[in-house]
Amino acid sequence: MKKIIIILAMLVITVSYIKAQDTIVGWTFPTGTSTDVHPDLGITLNDSMTIITNGGASAINWGKFGVTTYAAQATGWDSGANVKCWQVEINTTGYQDLKLNSLQESGGSYPGPRDFKAQYEIGTSGTWTDIPGTTVMTANNWTSAVISNVAIPTTCNNQASVSFRWIMTNDTSSTPPALVVSTGNSKIDNIIITGTSISSIINEILPETFSLYPNPAKESITVNCAMNTLYEIISVDGELVKKGIVNKQEIDVSGLSKGVYLFKIINNENGILVKKLLIQ
Numbered sequence: 078m079k080k081i082i083i084i085l086a087m088l089v090i091t092v093s094y095i096k097a098q099d100t101i102v103g104w105t106f107p108t109g110t111s112t113d114v115h116p117d118l119g120i121t122l123n124d125s126m127t128i129i130t131n132g133g134a135s136a137i138n139w140g141k142f143g144v145t146t147y148a149a150q151a152t153g154w155d156s157g158a159n160v161k162c163w164q165v166e167i168n169t170t171g172y173q174d175l176k177l178n179s180l181q182e183s184g185g186s187y188p189g190p191r192d193f194k195a196q197y198e199i200g201t202s203g204t205w206t207d208i209p210g211t212t213v214m215t216a217n218n219w220t221s222a223v224i225s226n227v228a229i230p231t232t233c234n235n236q237a238s239v240s241f242r243w244i245m246t247n248d249t250s251s252t253p254p255a256l257v258v259s260t261g262n263s264k265i266d267n268i269i270i271t272g273t274s275i276s277s278i279i280n281e282i283l284p285e286t287f288s289l290y291p292n293p294a295k296e297s298i299t300v301n302c303a304m305n306t307l308y309e310i311i312s313v314d315g316e317l318v319k320k321g322i323v324n325k326q327e328i329d330v331s332g333l334s335k336g337v338y339l340f341k342i343i344n345n346e347n348g349i350l351v352k353k354l355l356i357q
Contacts, residue, residue, distance in 0.1 A: 098176065098271040102167045104128055105267055109140035109147035118269065122168040128268070131242065132161035143266035144180055144219045154190050154245060155259045161190075162244035163265050169236045171337065172272030173313065175229035177208060179243065182264040183251040184217025189263035190245035191215050191253065195224060197233055198240040205242070206230070215251050219266065226271075235275060235313055235336065275313050275337050289340055293355040296331045300342070302350075307343040310354065312336070330356060 103118030114127045114137070128149060130137060135153035142148065154161050169175060183189035195211035198204065208229060213222035233239045243265065250257045288301040300308070300323055310319040310333070318333060323342070333356045340354040 098174065098273055099172070101169060101172055101175070101270050101272050102126060102165075103267075103269040104149070104165070105145075105269075106139070106143055106147040106149055111139055113139055113147065113149070120168075122170060126165060126167055128163065128165045128265075130162070131164045132157060132244075134161045134263075138262075141264060143264065148182070148264040148266035150262050150264045152187070152189070152262050153259055154257045154261055154263055156248060157190065157245050157257070158247045159244060162242040163263075164240060164242040165268065166238060166240045167270060169233055169239055169270075169272060171235060171275055173231070173234040173275055174273040175233055176226045176271045177211065177224055177229050177241070178226060178267060178269040178271070179224045180219050180266045181213060181215050181222035181243065182217070182219050182266070183215040183222075183262065187260050187262050188217075188250040188252045188255070188257070189215070189261035190247075190257050191249050191251040192246045193222065193243050194246055195227075195241060195243050197229065198242075199232060199236055200238050201240070205244075208241075212246075215263070217251065229270070231314070234272075241270070287342060287350055287352070289352060289354065292353075293357045294330055295357050297327050297329050298340075298354070299326045300328060300340075301326070302342050309341045309343070311339045311341060313338070330354075 100118050101120055102116045102123040104116050106113040107117050116123055116126055130151045134151045138150045140147060141150040181193060191214050193213050195208045196205045197208055210227045211224050215222040248256045250261055289298045302323060306323045308321060308323050309317055311317055335356050338354040339351050341349060341351045343349050
């Protein structure tokens with residue numbers, strides 16, 4: 078039995094690794110106008126999301142040159158260590174294996190902050206937490222402060238609200254040892270967050286040797302399998318949320334939160350069999 082569980086886990090890991098990632102949200106600032114406040118790439122759930130500055134930096138100045146088209150630029154970064162930042166909020170529902178990409182620039186005649194790091198927050202009142210591997214130092218180019226396909230912690234998977242920020246970590250300008258002054262500018266471009274669809278991963282590895290319906294479900298499901306079979310319902314984060322014995326066809330799922338789950342049955346004849354279950 079343990080061997081079967083290990084094999085299933087390995088299948089999930091393998092498929093997650095090779096599955097092409099989708100762009101969940103992306104800001105490439107193609108127009109150089111205020112419409113670029115909204116993402117130009119990504120899934121429908123994120124169409125209305127926006128990029129902002131926070132902590133006291135100025136409003137965004139559109140129409141500044143970026144890597145290929147335009148970029149977002151702001152001033153007012155003076156005395157902003159661990160306070161002032163670029164910030165976005167997105168929806169990651171239905172996605173895991175998240176990756177973060179961004180480019181930053183600062184320099185020239187009006188150097189802004191040199192040192193930044195990226196952080197995340199779950200919901201609107203969570204704790205800001207560092208994303209490992211995202212400490213960058215800006216310069217007067219788009220090649221120094223690059224975050225490329227950095228893994229985002231799994232707690233950000235399948236969330237209705239996740240915020241990300243690029244926060245300055247000290248008051249040193251991109252031309253040290255000078256400090257940032259109020260006219261110093263910071264640019265950001267090509268913010269792209271990708272992920273792998275949870276549904277597509279599950280569909281690729283799950284057998285079709287038993288059935289359950291309705292699926293999606295709200296109140297209960299009917300399972301077509303042998304009686305007295307053990308079952309487990311597991312969240313996409315691996316949490317066991319319900320278990321029991323199929324001693325009647327109908328199983329109450331009204332207490333489960335909306336989302337994607339794995340419905341697993343365990344018996345001596347077939348071993349472990351799993352299906353995707355969607356609760357609405």
